[in-house]
Amino acid sequence: KGKEKGKNEAQFFNPDWMESRSQSLALTADLRLALSENQLEVYYQPKVQLQNGKIVAAEALLRWHHPTLGFVSPEVFIPLAENSGQIVEIGKWVIEQACEKLTIWRKINASFSIAVNVSSIQFKRGDLSEFLKKTLQKYQLPGQSLELEFTESLLMANTQEVASELQLIKQLNTSLAIDDFGTGYSNLSYLQNFEIHTLKIDRSFMYELRENKKNIAIVKAICQMAHSLNMQVVAEGIEDAETAEIIKGFDCAIGQGFFWHKPVPADAFASLIQTDNVASKSDHPEL
Ligand code: C2E
Ligand code: MG
Ligand code: MG
Ligand code: MG
Numbered sequence: 001k002g003k004e005k006g007k008n009e010a011q012f013f014n015p016d017w018m019e020s021r022s023q024s025l026a027l028t029a030d031l032r033l034a035l036s037e038n039q040l041e042v043y044y045q046p047k048v049q050l051q052n053g054k055i056v057a058a059e060a061l062l063r064w065h066h067p068t069l070g071f072v073s074p075e076v077f078i079p080l081a082e083n084s085g086q087i088v089e090i091g092k093w094v095i096e097q098a099c100e101k102l103t104i105w106r107k108i109n110a111s112f113s114i115a116v117n118v119s120s121i122q123f124k125r126g127d128l129s130e131f132l133k134k135t136l137q138k139y140q141l142p143g144q145s146l147e148l149e150f151t152e153s154l155l156m157a158n159t160q161e162v163a164s165e166l167q168l169i170k171q172l173n174t175s176l177a178i179d180d181f182g183t184g185y186s187n188l189s190y191l192q193n194f195e196i197h198t199l200k201i202d203r204s205f206m207y208e209l210r211e212n213k214k215n216i217a218i219v220k221a222i223c224q225m226a227h228s229l230n231m232q233v234v235a236e237g238i239e240d241a242e243t244a245e246i247i248k249g250f251d252c253a254i255g256q257g258f259f260w261h262k263p264v265p266a267d268a269f270a271s272l273i274q275t276d277n278v279a280s281k282s283d284h285p286e287l
Contacts, residue, residue, distance in 0.1 A: 027072070027076075027077065028083070028084050031064070031077055031081060032086065035089065037067075040065075040090065040093070041063045041064075042097045042266065043061045043264055043266075043269075044061070044263060045059045045256060045261060045264070046256070046272060046273075047115070047234060047255070048256070049253065050235075050247060050248045050253060050255045051248070055261075056109075056112070056113075056254065057113045057114065057115060057147070058112075058114050059117075059149070060094055060097070060115065060116045061117075061263045062090070062094055062117075064077050078119065082119055082121040087119045087121050088122050091116075091119060092131055095116050095131070095135055095146070098114040099135050099136065099139040099141055099146070101266055101269075102114055102145050103139050103141065109273060113145050113146065114145070114147070115146075115177060116146065117149045117179065118149065118150055120151065123154055123162070124154075124161065124162070129168035132146070132172055133172055143173030144173045146175075147174065147177050147197070147198065148169065148175070148177065149177045149178075149179040149200065150177070150178060151178070151179055151180060152184030155178070155193075155196075156184070163194075166194050170195065175197040175198060176194065176197055177197060177199070177200055178196055179200050180203075181200055181202060188225075191229060197232060198231060198233070198234055199222060199232070199233050200233075200234045200235075200256075201233065201236065202236070204237075205218055206235065206243055206247075207237075209243045209247075216246065219246075219247070219250065220250050224250075227251065232253060232254065233253065233254070234252075234254045234255070234256055235252050235255050235256070236257060237256075237258075238256065238258075239258045241259065243259070244257075244259055
């Protein structure tokens with residue numbers, strides 16, 4: 001466990017650079033070429049079953065290899081892509097990449113799914129449900145092989161447009177997850193209104209969980225609430241065995257974090273699930 005540490009330690013370009021407006025404009029201009037110049041890559045981070053560490057799903061996480069700056073963090077370039085509107089095109093590209101990998105990886109594990117982050121801008125400006133429908137058809141994938149991670153702010157908007165677009169997406173059987181749960185709003189009525197499947201507890205709550213009684217109380221309460229509303233919980237940002245143990249004690253089924261695996265390129269991910277599948281078969285020869 002934790003053996004991946006260090007290996008994929010990307011040295012991200014320092015966001016302090018972004019303080020200047022001209023620099024952020026320059027980076028936005030560079031980003032326009034990123035897709036056509038093959039500088040974007042989707043990494044995949046395993047989501048594991050807490051009981052046995054078996055990989056059940058992945059989150060698709062975008063990476064930008066800038067020609068002179070090296071790796072630029074998505075925390076830096078996603079907001080730029082949102083401001084310029086480019087997130088619509090980039091977001092579609094990520095979904096297409098994920099679907100292509102799903103066709104391969106579901107041959108190894110038939111119930112495998114990939115979660116894709118969807119920006120509010122992409123959701124509001126794009127034809128997301130249409131695109132999803134078309135792409136799922138193209139790759140002959142069932143809707144439940146994809147999960148969409150939204151932020152609370154999108155669902156809080158609670159406009160007619162958001163509601164009807166979500167309705168269309170739900171008809172595709174695609175699951176909806178709330179990302180970074182717990183950091184946004186306290187009005188939880190949208191959880192019921194939109195039939196959310198999954199809550200992803202924000203990783204800030206996992207930090208020093210063992211020593212932090214308040215965070216323990218929050219995480220526990222989120223897990224309880226999710227269970228009584230029949231939602232799945234994913235605890236993200238788990239970095240050590242103690243945290244994994246605590247979370248397991250709250251009946252949380254799925255974890256994601258550096259303790260198990262960091263995000264890795266598609267090829268590395270393929271070997272991870274290949275190995276994982278063989279290992280879990282020999283653990284349970286009856287399967
Ligand atoms: P997120 O969706 O909350 O993704 C989880 C982030 O937590 C990822 O950061 C992941 O690398 C990191 N993480 C996972 N486990 C651990 C851990 O144990 N410890 C720590 N310290 N970090 C962990 P990443 O890849 O830098 O992405 C940052 C954010 O950028 C994402 O947060 C998401 O909001 C956004 N993003 C990434 N890819 C996309 C994309 O394709 N589309 C959109 N719209 N947003 C994206
Ligand atoms: Mg996410
Ligand atoms: Mg998150
Ligand atoms: Mg986040």
